[in-house]
Amino acid sequence: MFSITIPTLNNLKYLKLCLESLQKNSTYNHEIIVHVNIGSDGTLDFLKEKKIKYSFTNYNSGICKGVNTASKLATNEFLLYAHDDFYFCPKWDEILFSELKKIPSKKFYLSGTMLELSNTKNNFGDTIDNFHEKKLLDNYQNIKPEDFQGSTWAPHLIPKDLWNKVGGFSEEYYPGTGSDPDLNMKLWNEGVRIFKGLGASKVYHFGSIVTRKSKNKNIKTESGSKGGKIFLLKWKFSIKFFKKHYLRSGSKYDGPLTNPKKSFSYYKDFLISKLTYLYISIINLIFKYR
Secondary structure, three states: OEEEEEEEEOOHHHHHHHHHHHHHHOOOOOEEEEEEEOOOOOHHHHHHHHOOEEEEEOOOOHHHHHHHHHHOOOOOOEEEEOOOOEEEOOOHHHHHHHHHOOOOOOOOEEEEEEEOHHHOOOOOOOOHHHOOHHHHHHHHHHOOOOOEEOOOOOOEEEEHHHHHHHOOOOHHHOOOOOHHHHHHHHHHHOOOOOEEEEEEEEEEEOOOHHHHOOOOOOOOOOOOHHHHHHHHHHHOOOHHHHHHHHOOOOOEOOOOOOOOOOOHHHHHHHHHHHHHHHHHHHHHHHHHOO
């Protein structure tokens, strides 16, 4: 069915739980490909024992290079990118597959919905040590988020040919912050207008473990600091502007996206983005030639 790529960094306990949830709660059989960063915690031995396909770097290559490397081993038509600290809820894949069958073209970006402590009234645990699996399985169907526009988050599903055409994740976003909207921008430029998050396809998410383990203290959030600056200098407007005016991220899904509406808000935010772009460009030049 899908080729599922999962980057991991010495995070074996979470990876085991993620893989167990895929085995227990998937409707279909999938190809799983783990990219192992370092793997000094026994991850490599575990994957070999379980005969799970993997790629490997003996250093922390980050999310982007890790997923790109793993995706080269994929043999299925559709790629799904997942974090190693996901717990997949029942029928997550059945819902995604049902949706993609409705789409006539091979230009789409679908995602599931992450359930986290910050966006659900139910506390199923914030670490693997206090995870309430039974409570989650008893209650996840009572959490009913709407389908939403402009998803930029994992678990995301796109055709492998489309992924290869845009070059996968851009590796300059090491270890990964900002690479998701950058991928969406590349897909937008290829004519993709379906960026749909499916509320019924759910995963429970403990947190961005791989990114958190990076020693780079400049990495904060998607829009802030390093990833946001890379995106701004590359595309000449901000992640916030792209998600608000192009993807309409977070709004209720109402069909394929169209080009941005050139409203007062659009031009105001566009001007702010351009001024920020010019400011950062000038600062970079000053430091370059000092």
